[in-house]
Amino acid sequence: MVSTIKKIPKPPGITIWVLVTLLWGTVFYWTSIFMLQLASFLLQEGFFNPSGREQWQVYGMQAVVLILFALVAMLVKNLIEPGGQKQIERWKNISEGKGEKIFISFAGSLATSFFFTALTATTFLGSSSLIGFAVVLTVPVVLLAALFNIGAGIAASLIVGLVFLLAKVGRKKGEKQKSPVA
Secondary structure, three states, X not given: OOOOOOOOOXXXXXXXXXXXXXXXXXXXXXXXXXXXXXXXXXXXXXXXXXXXXXXXXXXXXXXXXXXXXXXXXXXXXXXXXXXXXXXXXXXXXXXXXXXXXXXXXXXXXXXXXXXXXHHHHHHHHHHHHHHOOOOEOOHHHHHHHHHHHHHHHHHHHHHHHHHHHHHOOOOOOOOOOOOOOO
């Protein structure tokens, strides 16, 4: 017996929001540290050279901030768009092969990498006095680091796109794989 009832997709729940935010927040946390150090060095401004131990201590605080951010973002998204229809439609388009092919969420990756640099800088500034280490970050250093971190956003978008291609996510149903030798 074949069911004629179509399963109505649901928007992502708390677990997805938190895990995705932790994933990207973690990736961009580490790239932001590198970019902040590079920008501070190039501009010869501020002081940003946390030890590995300090980086992990701040990451513990950053993880809490990321979880809170994910929960607030989910709440705001649900207030603005109850039911998440646009997000469900986007997922549907990707699964049907109508989405982006190489760069997945390109604009989102750019904005996210820029935002997370500012968040990482803020977390370091806020936690340095609690942990007891010196950090001096100027606005130009943070802005330059955020611009540099856009490269990490582009790379992340490209990597996700390649994973989707290799996993054949977004291939149109019924589409046959083309042979490389034709």
